[in-house]
Amino acid sequence: MSVEPEGDSLLRKVRMILGAFDAGSPVLGLSELARRTGLAKTTAHRVATEMVDVGLLNRHGRRYELGPLLFELGQRVPRTRALRLIAARYLEDLALTTRETVVLAFPGDQDVLFVEKYFSQRGGGITFTQVEDRVPFHCGASGKALLAFGDPALRERVLAAPLRRRTQWTITDPARLAADLEQARRQGYAVERQELVVGYGAVAAPVFAAGVAVATLTVTGPIDRLDISRLAPVVTAAGRALTRDFESVND
Structure with a gap:
């Protein structure tokens, strides 16, 4: 049964x-919306209807999906847009140099967001189709790099929550993840080996x-x-160069 928090605001x-x-x-x-949110079905219907009216959701019969207005608004965030534009050449260069799939990831509110992907010719576009565009922070190299070098409050929140397999x-x-x-942090990059997708691993450097x-x-x-010894130096060098370029734009 849905248990709706009393006094929750409309925005929440x-x-x-x-x-x-x-x-x-x-x-x-x-x-399913009611089940996932814990809202009463009548409340979920009322709020979802209002969100459809303003373009935050699309409705197809009795089913809902995210509306294009969200993408449009996301493109207006100056820092996000600037970083994606600057990162493009680094993603392409890394894909050519490593001959592997390369991803630009941002920290979301609850998950890591994969916002740009470059597929290598060797990968054939297959490697990363096995991973969603949003994944938990604790599972992959991207998330671990964001936890290691990012906002300490985010790290504390993730370590305090259940770490799902x-x-x-x-x-x-949590103790092993903290280690x-x-x-x-000591080596300057994060590594994961089959923690997200069986048969695949990753190396990530912070920006x-x-x-x-x-x-x-x-x-x-x-x-x-x-091959970590081969990949880590080029990924970390690209991360430092992208940081330098990005910060010069924001000075």
Whole structure:
């Protein structure tokens, strides 16, 4: 049964409904929206209807999906747009140099957001289609780099929450994850081996603004050719160069 928090504001309910969607569930019915948000079905219907009216959601019969207005608004965030534009050449260069799939990732409210992907010719566009556009912070190299070098409040929140298992190699012990993040800080990059997708691993380097990681450059590929000694230097060098370019634009 849905347990709706008393006195929740409309904006909080809108945020709950937006957060109910993910790459695996881009379209949701009313019952599922109510279940995922904990809102009463009548409340979920009322708020979703208002969101459709203003363009935050689209409705197809009795099912809902995120509206294009959200993408349009996201493109207006100056820092996000600038970083994506500047990062394009680094993503392309890394894909050519490493011959693996390269990703630009941002920290979301609850998950890591993969906002740009460059597929190598060797990867054939296959490698990263196995991963959603949003994944938990604790599972992948991108998330671990953001936790290690990003906002301490985010790190504390993730370490305090349940660490759900994605594969048999996913780190679910907070103490072990904290140690992994400390190692990432010492070496300047984060690594994951089959913690997100079986058979694949990744190396991620932070991109900074004012000393805090605001994004990562991540190279991912099959675990049998994940040569950290080869990949880590080029990924971290690209991260430092992108940081320098990004900060020069924001000075």
